[in-house]
Amino acid sequence: MSKPCIITVAITGSLPKKKDNPAVPVTVEEQIASTREAYEAGASLVHVHVRNEDETPTSDPARFKAFLDGVREACPGIIVQFSTGGRSGVGSERGGMLYLKPDMASLSTGSCNFPTRVYENPPQLVDELAAKMLEHDVKPEIEAFDLSMLYQAIAMSEDGRLKKPLHVQFVFGVKNAMPLERRALEFMVSELNRLQPEATWTAAGIGRGQLEVNRWALELGGHCRT
């Protein structure tokens, strides 16, 4: 059961700074240029976090809008996915740019540990972000950092808090969250297939697990992500 392969580019995580890696695109202009490069190389989806002048992550709608407008002009047809991840703001701020109607936005449907802290997505916030995505017709990419987040997303799509079919990204290799265990991916994919066969999925490995997880995803029939 192989599905068409969507090459995703995550042009910037919320953490790396220029002092760590001078090649990291930070300004909106740099992010657009870097997306354009990936687009020309075949990427069809871009996952984006935006930054303040001082490179700290932000949910500032003005910056998201500048990116969205610029990238739609530079990369016709590319799927733009906004991050609602936790470093870019607190609580409701994290969805404050969804009215801009990106094609997609990330949505974590639970909480877990990260390398040095708790990645907090309290139930009320998850529901609020989901409601905004429904309102503005933004397709969520469920970021499943753990098994219960998968079940939670399925439950939310059963009771109408999310639209069907789901699109899920399983995330591996984050310290203190899901380790690089292929059996875990196989199980999560089998549960997704059992409970919502029309759903699509991808898998991402963070850091050193990136290539390995891409290979698992290809072999198991998911999307790939670069």
Added chain:
Amino acid sequence: MSKPCIITVAITGSLPKKKDNPAVPVTVEEQIASTREAYEAGASLVHVHVRNEDETPTSDPARFKAFLDGVREACPGIIVQFSTGGRSGVGSERGGMLYLKPDMASLSTGSCNFPTRVYENPPQLVDELAAKMLEHDVKPEIEAFDLSMLYQAIAMSEDGRLKKPLHVQFVFGVKNAMPLERRALEFMVSELNRLQPEATWTAAGIGRGQLEVNRWALELGGHCRT
């Protein structure tokens, strides 16, 4: 592969109050009496949270000590397990009674969502509680509310932060955490058996799932809990 069945009694969760259920044992004296009843009926392990006068949960070592002394006298040989769960205090307080050397203490090795909030067990706190259990020779019961907590516990027992063999309790039926999916228990048990065959485990269903999860655990060779 059936193992001897240990009947556990969880005499009080941290939440129910007398006004909700007048039968709930709240004072240390009531808790000891209630444990004694279960002990006479065959219980061999007691999991305990203690309360303040106003019935709110607490980590107060004096109350834990009164319970421990009283129950050891009333129920010779019973295994006493202290809760280090999150409602009873913030941060390090939660392990402030481990020097009393109960036989066991609960330890959640990650964070997840609960019905109305994030159940926060940040990595530093998990490590600190684990270190205190090592120091005072208290055997942890790993409370696995999600799959990554199982992998985390195994990793901690591989690198020496926890002693082997692990004892794990899989918890099902908490809203926004792990739903009542038997396949999830089967998978987690198979991973535990693969990665640490000498480990023991049990499973608990919260609320309406209690009997169902007890049955799964019996059928899959785990302990039971009442």
